Amino acid sequence: MKHIIISKSTELLRVPVDYMMYVSSDGNYSNIITLDGRSRLVCLQLGQVEDIIAEQLGDNGGNFLRLGRSLIINTNYIYLVDVAKQQLILSDCKGSWHELTASREVLIKLKTYIESLKLTGNE
């Protein structure tokens, strides 16, 4: 099982990639939300978390999308993209359920992106 490892001077966070649902920006910090609903605040900007994911997963990081300035999501858990309501729901359809908001433009792009995956059979 692959893990994302975030190592700081006094702390090491090790999250299984498949259990990482999304990361949200909190000013200069980021919240990592895992499948069990737990949230972990890390002293990194969202861009730095994005770099760590890209560095550690390389091409396999494609499951993760950066949505605007405040979100990184795991595409495996996209359940609903509602452009009109500016709503994005991430769920594993078992019990983990997160309702997020994003800009209309980014949700349109997300919808198009997921549709393109379906067409190319990449999903």
Next chain:
Amino acid sequence: MNKRTDEIRDDELRVIGQSSKSNSCSKLLKKYWFVAVLAIILVIATIIILPHTSHNESVQEVFDPSASLVPCEEVSEPIQLLGDYSDTSGVAYTEHLQHTINDIPLDIYIPHNAVASLSIGTPDIKDKSIIFVTQAADIRADNGKINGAFVLAGEPMAWGLSKKGFVSIIDNKIIVGVADNSPLFEEATEKGGYFFRQYALVNNGVLVENEPKNKSIRKAICDRGGEIIIVMSQNPESFHDFAQALVDFRVDNAVYLVGSDSYGFYRDKYDHFVQICEKRRGGYKYENYIEWKVSR
């Protein structure tokens, strides 16, 4: 790494990892360019320096008078503690001193035998366990909430970085510092500690410039040779002049506290209650304070 954060707009979507190959290539290219430039500089430097070194190879003698002309690092005197620590009775009080640095008269407050913490809401002046209190983090004008990251007894109350200075109180230990990201925020949340952000004034003995140029009564919490002191200007001063005075006062690290006519009081050695500034009417819900209380 930070740069990338700003390279995305709110309406943009980016697939993570796809550009990593091209990024790594460009990084590699940059790396080799750097090595090439460094090599050229080294070659040029060698050509210039070599002929001179052959003339300067004479061995310096022990009693060579020129040896005394070699500039040596200035040895500064060790910092003397400001406070009076002769009282061993363990009674909590605040020592008040006055110093003038660069023609700037300063009030200096040193809490003794007390433990620091943060609080939200106006402290009770009747609470005799409080021996020093002054306002800590700023309040946002737009929503009345605390500006910058703030942890109260382990509970994060506000997030974000608007100012680089920070103060953490963890296990009764105060750390005054300057950093974009500090693990002390997380440590404070884990250990039931306290954390807030404010303007940085002095970082490792070096003045930190700040944007506001107006003059006002300035306050700061300072680490001076390991001694935590609160310094307040008696007259309105600019950030620069106040910070320079702190540097010249040999403060290692200093972080601003809410200045101007912000509320504060202390109790002296004789249990006299002294108000630093009177409480204004009204105030904000999230008005917060750093206070020193009798340790129990």
